[in-house]
Amino acid sequence: MEKKNIEDVPSFNKVRITLTSKEVRPLEKVSSELVLMAKSKQIKVKGPVRMPTKTLRITTRKTPCGEGSKTWDRFQMRIHKRVLDLSAAMDIVSQINQITIEPSVYFEVTTSVNNQIA
Numbered sequence: 001m002e003k004k005n006i007e008d009v010p011s012f013n014k015v016r017i018t019l020t021s022k023e024v025r026p027l028e029k030v031s032s033e034l035v036l037m038a039k040s041k042q043i044k045v046k047g048p049v050r051m052p053t054k055t056l057r058i059t060t061r062k063t064p065c066g067e068g069s070k071t072w073d074r075f076q077m078r079i080h081k082r083v084l085d086l087s088a089a090m091d092i093v094s095q096i097n098q099i100t101i102e103p104s105v106y107f108e109v110t111t112s113v114n115n116q117i118a
Helices: 024-040 090-096
Strands: 011-021 044-061 072-089 105-115
Touching (some): 011 024, 011 090, 024 044, 024 072, 024 090, 024 105
Antiparallel strands (some): 011 105
16 A cells, blocks of 8 residues: 655645625626636636625714704715635645735635645
């Protein structure tokens, strides 16, 4: 029975890419570009998973002095989030990190090394 060295086993990374934005269109554009790029390099892709939208609300009085009728302004900001899970080798992960993204989209990459037999 042959024993395999640790160096012979290819190391794969599980990569989680989290995209966050206040606008939906640029977020969907970036996530679709990531999926197309990953599929062109034959990487396993799960997602984009649409996370629940966070709605931040602020209610404030219109008048600064407190005089007059009690009128209120209501403001809200919606935060949309997408999560992509990839399984790839180290050199391909570095290529994925170099993608150009929209200025309104926040991009977070989390990796974990997982040695598996291909």
